Amino acid sequence: KNIAHVANREGIETINGYMEDLNPKDLPKADIITAFNVFAHTKATKLITEKVFDILKPNGTFIIEAQYLLNTINDLTFDNIYHEHLFYYTVTSLNDFFNRLGKQIVKVEHVNTHGGSIRLYIKRKEEANTIDGSLNTFLTNEKDIMDNYGIYKKFGERIEEKKKLVLQKIASLKGTVAGYGSPAKATTVLNYYGVELPYTIEDNPAKQGKYIPGVKTKIVAKQDLPFVPDNVVVLAWNFFEEIKKNNQDLISKGVNFLTL
Numbered sequence: 451k452n453i454a455h456v457a458n459r460e461g462i463e464t465i466n467g468y469m470e471d472l473n474p475k476d477l478p479k480a481d482i483i484t485a486f487n488v489f490a491h492t493k494a495t496k497l498i499t500e501k502v503f504d505i506l507k508p509n510g511t512f513i514i515e516a517q518y519l520l521n522t523i524n525d526l527t528f529d530n531i532y533h534e535h536l537f538y539y540t541v542t543s544l545n546d547f548f549n550r551l552g553k554q555i556v557k558v559e560h561v562n563t564h565g566g567s568i569r570l571y572i573k574r575k576e577e578a579n580t581i582d583g584s585l586n587t588f589l590t591n592e593k594d595i596m597d598n599y600g601i602y603k604k605f606g607e608r609i610e611e612k613k614k615l616v617l618q619k620i621a622s623l624k625g626t627v628a629g630y631g632s633p634a635k636a637t638t639v640l641n642y643y644g645v646e647l648p649y650t651i652e653d654n655p656a657k658q659g660k661y662i663p664g665v666k667t668k669i670v671a672k673q674d675l676p677f678v679p680d681n682v683v684v685l686a687w688n689f690f691e692e693i694k695k696n697n698q699d700l701i702s703k704g705v706n707f708l709t710l
Contacts, residue, residue: 452656470494474504481507486515487563490537499551503574512553512572516544520592521566523605526612528642529635530564540596541568541588554578558588565688613643616710620645623706625680630693630707632657632669636685639710640665649676650685672697681706 454466465472470492483502489495502512517530519538531538545555556578557571568588595601620627629636629650636650641664649668652658658671670676682700684690687709694707701707 468494469498469501472501474501477505479507480505480510482511482513484513484515486513487517487567489514490516490535490539493536495537495547496551499548499553503553509573509577511556513569514544514572515561515563515567515569517564518560518566518568519596523601525565526605526608527565528605528609529639532634532638534634539568540592541570541585542592542596544568544570545585545589548572554581555585556580557582558584563688609642616643617645619710620683623681626677627681627683628675628679629667630682630684630697631686631689632660632662632667633686636667637663637665639685640667643710647683651675651682678703679705681708684709 451466454464457464483506485498485502489498492498499512503510506512516537516539517535519540521527522530522538541555541558548555552575553572554575555570556573559569561567561569571582627647629647630652632650632652632654639645640647640662646665647667649670650662651672652669653672655671657669658674660669661667662669678700682697682705684693684707686693690707690709694701697705697707
């Protein structure tokens with residue numbers, strides 16, 4: 451509600467509600483509808499897709515973005531696995547899903563969001579006059595990978611090995627350690643590693659004064675630090691360079707910024 455309120459205040463007409471509760475007849479037709487980093491948050495994907503195409507104009511395009519399972523596995527970004535994410539997509543799985551609904555993926559892009567995501571452009575099959583070669587490239591690369599149980603088993607083993615290395619790394623740090631950021635992914639990684647930080651710095655006022663669940667790490671504003679730490683573990687690691695750039699004052703005091 452708070453974000454919808456800000457958007458409406460700024461003149462961007464925004465409905466605070468669930469897509470599955472909306473009547474497409476009440477909405478103006480659109481050339482493009484986007485669903486960035488929300489399509490994996492719901493089980494109502496079929497209903498939502500049908501409503502999207504009820505709203506889209508003829509030859510309209512539905513564009514979705516979702517974190518990419520292959521990146522999660524290859525890069526061990528297991529902290530992206532948490533309660534909001536009900537699905538972990540590949541192009542293969544989404545291609546099958548949309549085909550069953552009479553829709554066609556016409557283009558696929560790989561983007562850096564969340565450590566690696568896929569962006570898909572979808573049209574009605576009868577309007578998909580040109581299909582970009584990127585679709586076949588992704589499908590070919592994924593062939594014989596996603597149905598291989600051994601890959602998932604190895605994924606779990608590599609995560610366990612990474613846990614050992616991370617705990618050794620933290621134990622080797624000299625001085626005090628705090629966190630930076632309190633994304634949902636921090637809950638997964640801190641609880642799995644069993645790491646309890648005294649506090650984490652958060653720039654978002656809506657989160658300040660609260661705690662990361664499980665490990666009960668306090669979330670504080672930068673101006674309210676209980677103490678200046680010797681080391682800062684950036685939990686919002688996908689913004690690592692930006693966070694370092696914005697905290698040169700701490701770096702000038704000798705604070706060491708690192709990720710897990």
